[in-house]
Amino acid sequence: MKILVIAEHNNENVKASTFSTINAASQIDQNIDVLVVGSDCNNVTSELSNTQYIKKILLIDDTKFQNPIAENISKIITSCAEEYTHILAPASTFGKNIMPRVAAILDVAQISDIIKIEGKDTFVRPIYAGNALATVQSQDSKKVITVRPTSFDAVSKEGGNGEIQKLDLDIDISNVEFMGREETKSDRPELGSARVVISGGRGLGSAENFSLLNKIADKLNAAIGASRAAVDAGYISNDSQVGQTGKVVVPDLYIAVGISGAIQHLAGMKESKIIVAINKDEEAPIFNVADYGLCADLFEAIPQLSSELDKLNTIQK
Amino acid sequence: MKILVTVKRVIDYNVQIRVKSDQSGVETDNVKMSMNPPDENAVEEALRIKEAGKADEIIILSIGEEKSQETIRTALAMGADRGIYVKASNDTEPLGVAKIIEKIVDKEKPQLILMGKQAIDDDSNQTGQMVSAKLNWTQATFASKIEIDGDNIKVTREIDEGLETIKMPLPIVATCDLRLNEPRYASLPNIMKAKKKPIESLSAEELGIDITPRLKQLKVIEPPKRSKGIMVADVAELVQKLKNEAKVI
Incomplete structure (x- = not known):
């Protein structure tokens, strides 16, 4: 068996999702190569060559591939697919965009968003927004898989000794023109990998009120999330959305403020280690999944939480 | 220009699903079924494009068991022009569905295919990308804004980092996000x-397509239930519990 992992990166750094995907791959077999397609991405390859388990880093470094256009990357992957039994990528919007094309070109099924590996051909994946878990066995000779990053810890970024191999491929470039990307910049940890997440819902009432959460997030070094209702109401941008159609998060501590707990939202956070819910409606379904519930007016509770945190001698960051 | 829109009949998004006791799947008997939510966005977008005078005909395609025709009827009632129903098992995998769509496209020659980005039953998020690859067309997944300008199309995509905009000539496959409209x-x-x-x-047989499943579903189970925790009296108690009991802050 031999596995190819598709690296997600921004030409500067490897994304955390890639290290989780490498861990998932290592549970199938530890004969792992990684493919990097990008432009001016020396730092990406050096990070990966130090990473645990990596044998080879296949590199295509060209300004043509500065942006991850699915048509181009899927062709690159399929042209080097032959020697691999498994091809894995993170189930991020990067991987979801590319991997079904790879599977279709290879005429195999894709196994989406796996959360557990039961064997070289058997995997567990959530269906119905995580309300059921399906165990599936692949009958295809090649397995094309996307991995839910939050279900696998990152591998060690040290101690590896991967060899970099430049690929020389002649790929027809797609006629997709990349116009631009609006990334939401933040000094806070990334929502998908933060140790603590504080999320707000419609209960916050306005974008201005939503910023009340910033002070708590600063103190806990938390990422800020939101329910779909809060995003739709325009309190915060959509990349903060936690839920079935947003991000799935599994932090050590998840604090839900003014969130009622729609099935949609629960699908994105109910695997968190500790869940705190603050809501004034004692019937809110969020309390059914909370380890600690506080039935209170959030506009009183949030300032109190801030001052209680100030009283602590130390806070884990 | 013709637009092809695909719709899937799924368990209604408001229904709390039940896993069958023999672990063979999810109970669908006597359960409310509806059009897959992002497919509704795809139908709506097609209607808006036609209303803006940029399309002549909207064809609705559904693949599945007999009752999928009701879902086509729903889209026709929203304003689409005609339907195509392909009989196949409801468990047809995305690869098989993509092959059926490819055949229909060969016949109907649409310039734009609009699909939901994901079906809320199997959550695969594959079919649109597979159709695009099979046809060797370009794709625009997770679309939250679509602008057609002559033979070109500009699509804003919802990605993990924020928003991304791409532009390309037609024909394309676009998969629709709930925020599109x-x-x-x-x-x-x-x-x-x-x-x-x-x-x-x-039917899939008439079209001469092999849709044999490639994945064997071994079992379907309920996820482990989270036990209900405790209610705290005030913020001070909450912070003490988080510090000393859960040890997370």
Whole structure:
């Protein structure tokens, strides 16, 4: 068996999702190569060559591939697919965009968003927004898989000794023109990998009120999330959305403020280690999944939480 | 320009699903079924493009068991022109579905295919990308804004980091995000009119497509239940519990 992992990166750094995907791959077999397609991405390859388990880093470094256009990357992957039994990528919007094309070109099924590996051909994946878990066995000779990053810890970024191999491929470039990307910049940890997440819902009432959460997030070094209702109401941008159609998060501590707990939202956070819910409606379904519930007016509770945190001698960051 | 829109009949998003006790799947008998939510956004977008004078015909395609025709009828009642129904098992995998769509595209020659980004039953998020690869067309997944300008199309995509905009010539496959638009409700006169709109019936065998599953579903189980925790009296107690009991801050 031999596995190819598709690296997600921004030409500067490897994304955390890639290290989780490498861990998932290592549970199938530890004969792992990684493919990097990008432009001016020396730092990406050096990070990966130090990473645990990596044998080879296949590199295509060209300004043509500065942006991850699915048509181009899927062709690159399929042209080097032959020697691999498994091809894995993170189930991020990067991987979801590319991997079904790879599977279709290879005429195999894709196994989406796996959360557990039961064997070289058997995997567990959530269906119905995580309300059921399906165990599936692949009958295809090649397995094309996307991995839910939050279900696998990152591998060690040290101690590896991967060899970099430049690929020389002649790929027809797609006629997709990349116009631009609006990334939401933040000094806070990334929502998908933060140790603590504080999320707000419609209960916050306005974008201005939503910023009340910033002070708590600063103190806990938390990422800020939101329910779909809060995003739709325009309190915060959509990349903060936690839920079935947003991000799935599994932090050590998840604090839900003014969130009622729609099935949609629960699908994105109910695997968190500790869940705190603050809501004034004692019937809110969020309390059914909370380890600690506080039935209170959030506009009183949030300032109190801030001052209680100030009283602590130390806070884990 | 013709637009092809695909719709899937799924368990309604408001229904709390039940896993069958023999672990063979999810209970669908006597359960409310509806159009897959992002497919409604795809239908709505097609209607808006046609209303703006940029398309002549909207064809609705559904693949599945007999009752999928009801879902086509819903889209026709929203305003689409005609339907194509392909009989196949409801468990047909995305690869098989993509092959069926490819055949229909060969026949109908649409310039734009609009699909939901994901079906809320199997959550695969694959079919649109597979159709695009099979046809060797370009794709624009997770679309939250679509602008057609002559032979070109500009799509804003929802990605993990924020938003991304790409531009390309038609034909393309676009998969629709829930934020693309607000789907309309069918009016009573339009529901009546839709009853007279044609739906062509085909089957996967007639089309000569092998849709044998590639994945064997070994079992379906409920996820481990989270036990209900405790209610705290005030913020001070909450912070003490988080510090000393859960040890997370």
